[in-house]
Amino acid sequence: MIQKDVLQSIAQEVINARFGNFFSDVLAGRVALSDFLCRPEVEIAVRESIEGNWDRIIDTKKYPYWKREDVTNEDEQFIYRKVIAQMQPIMIEQLHQLLVDAAGQHEAGYFYLLTALHKDLSGLINREDIVRASELLCLQKRLSDLLDIVTTVEKINVILHSNGFLTANPTSNDSVDVYIKNNSSDDYLASISEAAIRYDTVSSPMNAVLVQTTTHTISRQVADNSGRLGMLIDRDIARVDATKPNITPEKGYFKRIKLSGGAIVDEGDTVLGVLPESVVRSLDLRHGDVVRILERDDRGRLKVQLLERAETDESNRVELKFCLVSMRNEEGRSFLAIDEMLVGGEKKRISLPGSKESYLEIKEEDIRFFKLEVGDVVDVAYWVNRPNTFRVIWKYRHVQAGRSERCS
Numbered sequence: 001m002i003q004k005d006v007l008q009s010i011a012q013e014v015i016n017a018r019f020g021n022f023f024s025d026v027l028a029g030r031v032a033l034s035d036f037l038c039r040p041e042v043e044i045a046v047r048e049s050i051e052g053n054w055d056r057i058i059d060t061k062k063y064p065y066w067k068r069e070d071v072t073n074e075d076e077q078f079i080y081r082k083v084i085a086q087m088q089p090i091m092i093e094q095l096h097q098l099l100v101d102a103a104g105q106h107e108a109g110y111f112y113l114l115t116a117l118h119k120d121l122s123g124l125i126n127r128e129d130i131v132r133a134s135e136l137l138c139l140q141k142r143l144s145d146l147l148d149i150v151t152t153v154e155k156i157n158v159i160l161h162s163n164g165f166l167t168a169n170p171t172s173n174d175s176v177d178v179y180i181k182n183n184s185s186d187d188y189l190a191s192i193s194e195a196a197i198r199y200d201t202v203s204s205p206m207n208a209v210l211v212q213t214t215t216h217t218i219s220r221q222v223a224d225n226s227g228r229l230g231m232l233i234d235r236d237i238a239r240v241d242a243t244k245p246n247i248t249p250e251k252g253y254f255k256r257i258k259l260s261g262g263a264i265v266d267e268g269d270t271v272l273g274v275l276p277e278s279v280v281r282s283l284d285l286r287h288g289d290v291v292r293i294l295e296r297d298d299r300g301r302l303k304v305q306l307l308e309r310a311e312t313d314e315s316n317r318v319e320l321k322f323c324l325v326s327m328r329n330e331e332g333r334s335f336l337a338i339d340e341m342l343v344g345g346e347k348k349r350i351s352l353p354g355s356k357e358s359y360l361e362i363k364e365e366d367i368r369f370f371k372l373e374v375g376d377v378v379d380v381a382y383w384v385n386r387p388n389t390f391r392v393i394w395k396y397r398h399v400q401a402g403r404s405e406r407c408s
Contacts, residue, residue, distance in 0.1 A: 002086060006056045009271065010049040011091045013263070014042060016300040017274050019098065027155050036095065037088060040369040044391065047365075048258040050083050051389055057083060073388065096160065103156045110149045117142045250293040251307070254285045256315040259381040260393040264291060264304070273302045277393055287315035316384045320350060322396075325376040328359060336362045336372055338380060354385040366392040 022036055036042060050057060054068045058079070065071075066079070120139055124131050252264040252272045262280055264272045273293055275285070279302075285291070288310025295303035322342035328335060339359035340347045349358065360380065362372060370378070370392055382390035 002083060003057055003059065004086075004090075006053060007083065007087050008090055008094075010046070010053060010057075011087050011094055013271065013274050014045045014049060015091065015094055015098065017045065017261075017276065019095070023098075023102070026159065027152060037091060040365050044260070044365050044369055045258075046084060046087065047080065048260055048391060050080060051259065051383065052257040068383075069385070099156050099160055103153050103160075106149050106153050106156070110146065110153070113142055113146045113149065117146065252291060252293065254280075254287065254289045254291050256287040256317050259317065259383070259389070259391045262287070264293060264302070273300070275302060275304065279304070281394070286310055287313045287317070317381055318384055319379060319381045319393075321379050323350065323378050323380055325362065325372050325374055325378060327374050328361075336367055336374070338362065338378070342377065352387040355387040357387075360387060360390050362392060370395045 019036065022039070054060075058066045060067045066075070071079070117139070120135075120142065124135065124139075250264075250266075250272050252266050254262055254275070255265050255269075256262045257265075261275055261277045262285065263274045266272055273296070279285075283304060283306055285304075285306065286309065289306060290308035290310075292305045292307055293302050294305050297303075320338075320341055323338045324340045324342065324347065325336055326339060328337040328339070337359045339350060341350050342348075350360070352358065352360070366372065370376075372378070372392070372395070377396040378392050379394040379396075380390050381393050382388075
């Protein structure tokens with residue numbers, strides 16, 4: 001009944017949009033990895049994705065009872081709980097793979113720095129004169145960077161192989177332990193060669209060390225004329241360049257497949273990337289606009305160019321701007337709600353076609369995420385004829401003659 005491939009796509013979309021900064025917090029020890037699924041912004045993103053992809057998640061042609069416009073609130077919550085329960089192991093698996101990939105990229109950076117450090121040391125050992133202070137400072141910097149990488153990999157190892165959140169039976173291929181072996185070991189040389197080939201081109205949504213090797217030739221010389229034993233790396237292997245963000249001149253269409261933010265899709269509706277609400281507003285994007293993805297950074301964030309405006313908006317999405325947050329009391333219960341909006345600087349009652357209510361009760365997740373209080377001015381959105389699906393998508397610091405600023 002529930003399409004697993006769609007759940008995988010939604011999970012990947014949410015992780016790509018929300019995991020970058022969270023990953024840094026995990027490594028810094030400020031939060032636990034298991035907190036990701038419990039974060040309000042993640043819960044909101046998951047629910048919005050479910051809402052926007054209802055007919056893709058559930059085969060409503062085969063199961064017409066579950067058509068979105070026909071389900072009751074109770075049935076809706078049942079589907080939410082069931083879908084979220086099925087998405088959790090999918091997200092865990094994807095988070096696990098992201099960590100493995102990040103560790104692999106740090107490992108590639110480790111071998112790159114180690115190779116450069118060895119070249120520097122070999123040059124200093126063969127010098128007759130005393131080295132300059134600047135050269136030693138360069139060595140110190142390389143050692144510091146090397147330590148940072150090894151420390152990060154060790155932290156990822158703990159997260160991956162602990163008995164806590166992520167215990168997805170990592171295979172031997174997923175091992176990310178880094179061992180500094182004896183320089184005279186053939187195995188060590190082979191490990192560098194293998195790593196150089198394996199991580200020939202590295203990319204990831206993580207803020208990891210990204211490198212690109214241009215050649216992989218490695219040789220070993222046992223001794224030089226002075227009798228020193230050691231290892232020399234061919235000059236070719238040292239040609240390693242830091243990668244720039246991926247340049248991807250992809251053309252697509254901006255679609256409001258979620259209430260907040262949106263996605264760029266190709267003609268077959270394959271998702272090419274996602275955009276947060278802040279980017280959508282900064283570019284004034286509308287559903288159906290033709291855009292070009294100019295660049296992706298190492299966290300999956302996009303640089304987008306508007307190419308052509310859509311003639312009509314067919315998003316089936318309603319947006320109410322400049323709504324006022326108020327406190328309501330109904331049947332002895334107090335809660336934050338929206339029943340008025342600012343139009344031309346004056347308060348007017350909101351209109352909710354298809355709803356018996358004259359107000360919108362704000363969901364607890366939105367209150368927490370935006371830190372809403374009475375008097376706040378917000379924008380909300382919901383799917384056509386279904387006001388009960390509404391979410392707060394934007395909060396303003398103040399409104400002055402049509403000028404607005406987002407509240408951080």
